[in-house]
Amino acid sequence: MQFIKDKSTGVEVVSYQNTSLSYPEHTHIGHAVLGIVTDGTVGIRIAKQEFVCREGEYFSVAVNVPHAIYPISESYSMLSICLPADDRQVRELNIIRRDIIGNPELSLSIADLSEKVHISSYHMIRRFADENGLTPHKFQLQCRIRKAQELLENGMKVVDVAAAVGFCDQSHLDRVFRKQVGISPEEYIKSAILSKPES
Secondary structure (H helix, E strand, O other): OEEEEEOOOOOEEEEEEEEOOOEEEEOOOOEEEEEEEEEOEEEEEEOOEEEEEEOOOEEEEOOOOOEEEEEOOOOEEEEEEEEEOOOOOOOOOHHHHHHHHHOOOOOOOHHHHHHHHOOOHHHHHHHHHHHHOOOHHHHHHHHHHHHHHHHHHOOOOHHHHHHHOOOOOHHHHHHHHHHHHOOOHHHHHHHEEEEOOOO
16 A cells, blocks of 8 residues: 655545455545546445445545445455545534544543533434534544544654544554554555645
8 A cells, every 4th residue: 555645735645556455434524535446346335325346447435425445356456536625514513523623632522522512412423423424433533543644744753643643552543543544553654655845
């Protein structure tokens, strides 16, 4: 796997070669995704609908739409392009969403979050998932990993990143990072190719 990120445009490209990685349900904040399978077959769940993508076929996922990817053939190769997209849709629970995106490392309890919008915890979780595709907890973990990726790209050590993004230790970061990104933080550092923004 190789990550290429253009910091001036925000475009990210991920190249997978002969992999069997699976990605649990997740969303892309502020990015739309275009993917093409170059070898093998993958299953894709987009907003609760299942699709099969074979060699030469492509798929697209709109910004903030929950999706999951898993291999159907023994291995697959794929190119995935994440393009910046307008993410200013008005949502009823935007205050919670902004809190999580802005400070994913904070310990934000469900009780505190639901109190901010003056509804019960149960209804807040359900409405947040309806609006954002993930529960607040899964959304926060995803935001923590996204922030971890940025800190790793800027040269911070893995152990320091774990503390900075709110994980209790490095092994906890490693487990969640591997589950969401498919590789460890150390492997991510080695695979990332970053372009510098133009001055």
